[in-house]
Amino acid sequence: MKDIEIAQNAQMKPIIEIAKQVGLNEDEIETYGRYKAKISLPLKNKKEKNGKLILVTAINPTPAGEGKSTVSVGLADAINLLGKKSMLALREPSLGPVMGMKGGATGGGYSQVVPMEDINLHFTGDFHALTTANNTLxxxxxxHIYQGNSLNIDPRRxxxxxxxxxxxxxxxxVVIGxxxxxxGIPREDGFDITVASELMAILCLAKDLNDLKHRIGNIVIGYNYEKEPITVNQLGVTGAITALLKDAIKPNLVQTLNHxxxxxxxxxxxxxxxGCNSVVATKTALQLSDYTVTEAGFGADLGAEKFLDIKVPVLKKTPDTIVIVATARALKMNGGVKKENLESENVTAIEEGFANLARHIKSMKRYGVPVVVAINKFTADTTAELNKIIELCKEIGTQAVVADVWAKGGNGAIQLAQSVIEMCDKKSDFKALYDNEQSVEEKINKIVTEIYGGKGYELxxxxxxxxxxxxSLGWDKMPICMAKTQYSLSDDAxxxxAxxxxxxxxxxxxxxxxxxxLVALTGNILTMxxxxxxxAADNIDIDETGKITGLY
Known part of the structure; x- marks a missing residue:
């Protein structure tokens, strides 16, 4: 059965019941139909102490697929099955991948969040609000430039x-005007995808509505003819842009197939x-549950590094355990096997491709947080291949556990959940990768040498x-957000x-x-x-009853 068919056959609970499971009353949520809701902030009855935080990341993605979201969902379900109170905190899917190559981001098989079609398409309208706010600005x-340009904005800048x-x-x-x-005034311009907008990053890092407004006001939109920066505050439209995001900042509540x-x-x-979901979402889950499972985008070299060095200082909560997702298929591809040959057993290729996983294990352990490897099981994986991964991880002092979450949901991740809970009780000593007071060059060098395993960088x-x-403007004392290909530890896909x-x-x-x-654009990375x-759009269809097919 396909992912969308499994999701469409699911028996969902009304979202009001899901809210009650975590102690939210009807007046603390705003329902969007029967199965979606926004959580009103701030919470009225929050816990004094946060629950445990589990960060799920992965090796570098391959065309074979790794299933990070699928493992995240299965792990959260498994923790609940063990009698613990867990919640998920994930990112919203972008229509770019949904209609493009990667597909949706709601998990797969019996380890999914639902309603799958709604979440993968328009959901509660957050991305539309962000797009509108960005383009309004x-x-x-x-x-402003057309009407006299009192700020002396240089259209070229x-x-x-x-x-x-x-x-x-x-x-x-593009050329506009x-x-x-x-x-209007003719000038060169261009489009980014919505998820690359600074408003998206701000929404995900803002602590509340006031912080959102403050951050929006500080956005640099360009420079004047004297090469001085111009901000949204100077333009005088901070309130208008913030108003367009008043609902988008509220986190969205849904459920897994296992509720x-x-x-x-x-x-x-x-x-x-x-590459991380919002601070308000993660913080809300930490306040409502004993275990929060969250994820960071792509491999550990990108999403996890940024979670730990950009998001953690704002969240003010470090992960209690880091889970690195790997598959036998992806390790074989890293070992030189072509996609069409992945169904055949090849233990030697796993040994050769293991270097990629080992590099990510090393980079995550340097933060001082316990690390567990989740081997996401595919049907063609053999016992010899899975055992080899476990053996290789053991040789470098890391526990690896097989998770069969696509086929079995939470029941396929019980052992993984037990290991993660055990790791969460261990003492961790978090060490940030760099100090923001260091120079930009020092911070970049740390990322390149200690996370990517590279020799250095050039500007x-x-x-x-x-x-x-x-x-000269004092902008160098901020974290670095590296814009780099996800397919390699280097900037060459x-x-x-390793x-x-x-x-x-x-x-x-x-x-x-x-x-x-500061965003550092590397190699030939594109923001659109x-x-x-x-x-993927070629396979999506809808019938006369409104039933969607081909979405994954």
């Missing part, structure tokens, strides 16, 4: 881009943004010029496994003063993806 910037929540390569570079005197409460909120990509002439300006001696090439920096980090030759 863009329109206000261009209107406007850095605020328009966004769209779909992969559309044709919009990466054409058509005559009344059509585990799940908060799904925010969705920045980890390859071009910081383009443009990046060097930017860095000098940022230092084809360099799989390469060493490579150099990370930084072509440009983008200041994000509202998010309070394109659709593949055969997009």
């Amino acid at each position: 863009a329109a206000l910037i261009d209107n 406007v850095i605020w881009k328009r966004v769209l929540d779909i992969n559309d390569r044709a919009l990466r570079n 054409l058509g005559g005197l009344t059509q 585990t409460p799940a908060i799904i909120h925010g969705g920045p990509f980890a390859n071009i943004a910081h 383009s002439p443009k990046a060097k010029r930017q860095l000098k300006m940022f230092e 084809k360099l799989v496994g 390469p060493s001696g490579f150099i990370i090439h930084i072509r440009e920096f983008v200041p994000k003063l509202g998010s309070k980090f 993806p394109g659709l593949p030759k055969v997009p």
Whole structure:
């Protein structure tokens, strides 16, 4: 049975019942139909002490699939099955991957969050609100320039881009304001995907509505003719942009197939943004449950590093355990096996591809948090292959547990849940990767050498010029958000496994003063993806009853 068929056959509980499971009353939620709701903040009856936090990450993604969200859902279900009170805190899916190549982000098989179609499509409208707010700001910037430009904004130095929540390569570079005197001031512009918008990052890092407003006001939208930064506060529209996000900041409550409460909120990509769900979502789950299972996007080199170095200082709660998801299939691909040959047993390829997993284990352990490896089981995996992964992990002092969550849901992750609960009770000594007071160069070098395993980095002439300006403005004392390919530890997507001696090439920096980090664009990373030759949209259909097929 396909994922969508399993989800459509599910017997969901009314969302009011799911809310009651975690101590929320009807007046503390705003329902969106029978099975979705937003949680009103702040919570009235929050616990004084946070529950345990479990961060799920993975090895570098491959076309074979790793199933990080699937394992996250199964693990949360399994913890509940063991009689503990658990919740999920996941990101919202973007329509870009849903209609493109990657597909949705609601898990799979019997380890899913539901209603699957709603979550993967428009959900509660958060992404539409973000898109509207982002583009309203863009329109206000261009209107200001057209109507006299009292701020002396240089049209050539406007850095605020328009966004769209779909992969559309044709919009990466555009010219606007054409058509005559009344059509605006002609200038070059471009579109990012919505999940790359600074407003998305801000929504996911803001502690409350006031913090959201403060951060929005600090956004740098461009520079004037004297090369001085111009902010949203100077433009005078902070309140208007914040007002458009008054509902979007409220976390969304849904459920798993096993009726585990799940908060799904925010969705920045980890390859071009910081890759974590919202601080308010994670904090809410920590206050309502004893164990919160959350995830960070793509591999540990991207999402987990950013979770630990960008989100944790705002959340003010470090993970009690880190779970790294790996599959025999992905390790075989890292060992040189082609996708069409993955069904055949190949223990040797697993041994060769294990270096990728080992690198991620090492990088996560350097934070001083206990690490467990979850081997996401696929039907073609053999006992010899799975045992080899367990053996190799044991040799480097790490516990690995097989999880059969796609086929069995939470029941397939009982052993994993037991191991994670045991690890959560161990003492951890969290050590951040860098101090924000260090120079930008020192922080980047730490990420490249200690997380990626590279030799160093090089800055383009443009990046060097930017860095000098940022230092003069005092913008260098913020975390670094590396925008890098997810497919490799390096900035070359084809360099799989665990390469060493490579150099990370930084072509440009983008200041994000509202998010309070600097984005470093590496290699040929794009902030507006394109659709593949055969997009997932080709398989999606809907019948006369409104039943959707082909969504995954």
